[in-house]
Amino acid sequence: MSTNVAEAAEAVVPEVSKGERFRSYDVDAFEVPGGREEDWRFTPMRRLRGLHDGSAEPSGSATVEVIGEASVETVDRTDSRLGEAGIPGDRIAAQAYSAFETATVVSVPAETKLEGPVTVTVTGPGTDQVAYGHIQVRAERFAEATVVLDHRGSGIYADNVEIVAGDGAKLSVVVVTDWADDAVHVSAQHTKLGRDATLRHTLVALGGDLVRVSPTVQFSQPGADAELDGLYFADAHQHFEHRLFVDHAVPNCRSNVVYKGALQGVDAHTVWIGDVLIRAAAEGTETFELNRNLVLTQGARADSVPNLEIETGEIVSAGHASATGRFDDEQLFYLQARGIPEDQARRLVVRGFFHELLMKIDVPEVRERLESAIEAELEAVGA
Amino acid sequence: MSTLEIKDLHVAVNTDEGQKELLHGVNLTIKSDETHAIMGPNGSGKSTLSYAIAGHPKYEVTSGSVTLDGEDVLEMSVDERARAGLFLAMQYPVEVPGVSMSNFLRTAATAVRGEAPKLRHWVKEVKESMGALDIDPAFAERSVNEGFSGGEKKRHEILQLDLLNPKFAILDETDSGLDVDALRVVSEGVNRYREDGGHGIMLITHYTRILKHIKPDFVHVFAGGKVVESGGPELADKLEEEGYVAYTGNKKEAATV
Ligand SMILES: Nc1ncnc2c1ncn2[C@@H]1O[C@H](COP(=O)(O)OP(=O)(O)O)[C@@H](O)[C@H]1O
Ligand SMILES: [Mg+2]
Numbered sequence: 001m002s003t004n005v006a007e008a009a010e011a012v013v014p015e016v017s018k019g020e021r022f023r024s025y026d027v028d029a030f031e032v033p034g035g036r037e038e039d040w041r042f043t044p045m046r047r048l049r050g051l052h053d054g055s056a057e058p059s060g061s062a063t064v065e066v067i068g069e070a071s072v073e074t075v076d077r078t079d080s081r082l083g084e085a086g087i088p089g090d091r092i093a094a095q096a097y098s099a100f101e102t103a104t105v106v107s108v109p110a111e112t113k114l115e116g117p118v119t120v121t122v123t124g125p126g127t128d129q130v131a132y133g134h135i136q137v138r139a140e141r142f143a144e145a146t147v148v149l150d151h152r153g154s155g156i157y158a159d160n161v162e163i164v165a166g167d168g169a170k171l172s173v174v175v176v177t178d179w180a181d182d183a184v185h186v187s188a189q190h191t192k193l194g195r196d197a198t199l200r201h202t203l204v205a206l207g208g209d210l211v212r213v214s215p216t217v218q219f220s221q222p223g224a225d226a227e228l229d230g231l232y233f234a235d236a237h238q239h240f241e242h243r244l245f246v247d248h249a250v251p252n253c254r255s256n257v258v259y260k261g262a263l264q265g266v267d268a269h270t271v272w273i274g275d276v277l278i279r280a281a282a283e284g285t286e287t288f289e290l291n292r293n294l295v296l297t298q299g300a301r302a303d304s305v306p307n308l309e310i311e312t313g314e315i316v317s318a319g320h321a322s323a324t325g326r327f328d329d330e331q332l333f334y335l336q337a338r339g340i341p342e343d344q345a346r347r348l349v350v351r352g353f354f355h356e357l358l359m360k361i362d363v364p365e366v367r368e369r370l371e372s373a374i375e376a377e378l379e380a381v382g383a
Numbered sequence: 384m385s386t387l388e389i390k391d392l393h394v395a396v397n398t399d400e401g402q403k404e405l406l407h408g409v410n411l412t413i414k415s416d417e418t419h420a421i422m423g424p425n426g427s428g429k430s431t432l433s434y435a436i437a438g439h440p441k442y443e444v445t446s447g448s449v450t451l452d453g454e455d456v457l458e459m460s461v462d463e464r465a466r467a468g469l470f471l472a473m474q475y476p477v478e479v480p481g482v483s484m485s486n487f488l489r490t491a492a493t494a495v496r497g498e499a500p501k502l503r504h505w506v507k508e509v510k511e512s513m514g515a516l517d518i519d520p521a522f523a524e525r526s527v528n529e530g531f532s533g534g535e536k537k538r539h540e541i542l543q544l545d546l547l548n549p550k551f552a553i554l555d556e557t558d559s560g561l562d563v564d565a566l567r568v569v570s571e572g573v574n575r576y577r578e579d580g581g582h583g584i585m586l587i588t589h590y591t592r593i594l595k596h597i598k599p600d601f602v603h604v605f606a607g608g609k610v611v612e613s614g615g616p617e618l619a620d621k622l623e624e625e626g627y628v629a630y631t632g633n634k635k636e637a638a639t640v
Contacts, residue, residue, distance in 0.1 A: 339465035352481025
């Protein structure tokens with residue numbers, strides 16, 4: 001972007017190291033957040049509909065349907081595998097953990113490569129209904145698979161998603177939040193990667209009133225690789241928040257974060273927090289994070305906060321970039337100077353903005369759905 | 384037979400210190416099958432003139448007129464001007480990430496021609512045009528101008544000129560930054576456009592070397608935001624000898640390479 005309306009300055013090193021963050025399964029171990037806390041300062045607390053203060057009693061349930069070759073189990077909270085990828089790090093995640101009834105475990109056996117994607121469709125509990133959920137996706141050692149977590153429907157829903165990739169596994173998880181306009185969804189997504197495992201986590205945020213997703217990546221063994229991509233398109237009054245935490249605790253792992261968002265309409269609000277911690281033991285780390293936002297109309301706001309915390313100098317590379325801008329007038333001028341009408345030129349620029357991420361989505365149906373969603377968004381404002 | 388007529392054109396930009404006039408009454412008439420060289424030192428307003436004709440939003444026309452066959456160009460949007468038959472090969476072509484050259488060219492051709500070119504013909508047309516300009520076919524799948532060298536960008540500007548086939552081409556320092564081979568290839572491209580017939584050219588340049596490849600019918604010296612002298616090709620020879628010193632009082636401004 002040639003014009004930066006809000007450019008995040010130097011990476012802020014948080015006062016309290018993210019590595020020391022408090023974690024617990026017990027909801028009462030967390031204070032009820034008021035909205036001023038670092039973790040909550042961007043979130044419109046009233047629109048959480050009580051998920052954060054215990055007042056959102058479960059009143060319905062979300063349905064979980066799985067299509068694909070993976071093995072699917074519905075288990076209760078005594079299953080010893082649950083919690084393997086991570087422990088809740090905030091009150092809503094702990095609330096969801098305390099309140100879910102059954103968990104869905106989707107697993108790909110060791111040394112198995114699934115040809116097609118596995119699709120897990122989560123349908124919300126319905127308007128004004130509250131539900132809590134738990135999903136675990138497991139790729140055992142050397143398994144290869146793509147899993148789509150597709151969220152649709154209405155309601156108020158909080159969950160923990162666990163992603164476990166065993167040694168040498170190659171797992172792609174595509175999370176689509178295509179909720180109805182009223183939906184509120186708060187999701188903690190914990191990832192644990194084994195030795196030489198490869199994870200691609202792609203978040204596609206399209207719908208909902210308030211959607212807050214916190215992906216956490218924990219490297220437990222050396223040699224793993226995490227690619228975290230995100231695409232979001234927020235309309236008037238929508239709040240889409242993405243809080244990433246990549247914890248490099250072991251040597252020779254790689255992480256790459258690319259999140260891109262477009263915003264349009266009054267009070268469209270997006271938040272991107274990119275916390276990367278390179279612990280003293282994590283020599284040979286290679287990490288980069290990028291967030292770009294394209295503000296299409298007045299009255300929309302994108303917050304972007306990269307945090308890079310480095311405890312060892314023995315790394316390959318570490319960097320971040322963040323930029324938020326309006327349409328690049330020079331690009332529009334160039335396209336129009338070739339006879340392309342303004343609305344079409346704008347569409348080309350927005351599509352171009354998302355292009356590199358769209359091309360990386362390895363599930364054609366999801367990619368096409370996203371492309372047409374972007375088209376529809378642009379038609380809607382007459383951009 | 385078409386006419387592009389620029390009359391007493393005054394153009395200003397908004398700066399932090401207020402409005403600043405950059406063009407102070409430009410007069411110039413170009414007809415089909417004429418090639419006009421506009422020569423002037425850096426900062427004399429050559430790009431400002433080309434941007435104002437193309438309709439860049441930063442440049443405000445404060446008075447005067449630009450007409451194409453009597454139609455008011457200044458009333459048209461940027462894309463309408465292009466569809467009316469004006470083409471600007473930019474001094475600094477813009478990068479458009481994520482939009483492939485092939486998609487861009489086809490979208491532009493569709494807009495300018497009023498209908499999508501038949502795919503089979505189009506593929507052949509683009510291939511031939513790229514071949515004539517020594518452009519590697521792999522460029523078709525790259526993002527518009529992204530990571531192109533200066534010379535590659537200029538070749539692609541001429542590629543667009545060839546495919547969009549406008550009535551008038553304004554070439555803003557298309558020769559700058561080109562090595563000898565690229566200058567020849569690009570000049571040949573411009574000469575093909577010229578020989579097609581019915582086309583007028585405004586060839587903006589700082590140096591005389593491109594005029595050895597593309598022979599102008601008229602030469603205009605541009606200085607201080609307006610045309611200060613007009614003549615035939617012999618005026619270029621004079622500039623080659625003497626530089627712009629007579630117009631700027633600055634001995635350092637040579638017109639030769
Ligand atoms: N957007 C702008 N804002 C302020 N000054 C400008 C702007 N564009 C051009 N100028 C000034 O106008 C003058 C003419 O510029 P330009 O048209 O680019 O000259 P040329 O193409 O002949 O080198 C220069 O002094 C330049 O600095
Ligand atoms: Mg110039």
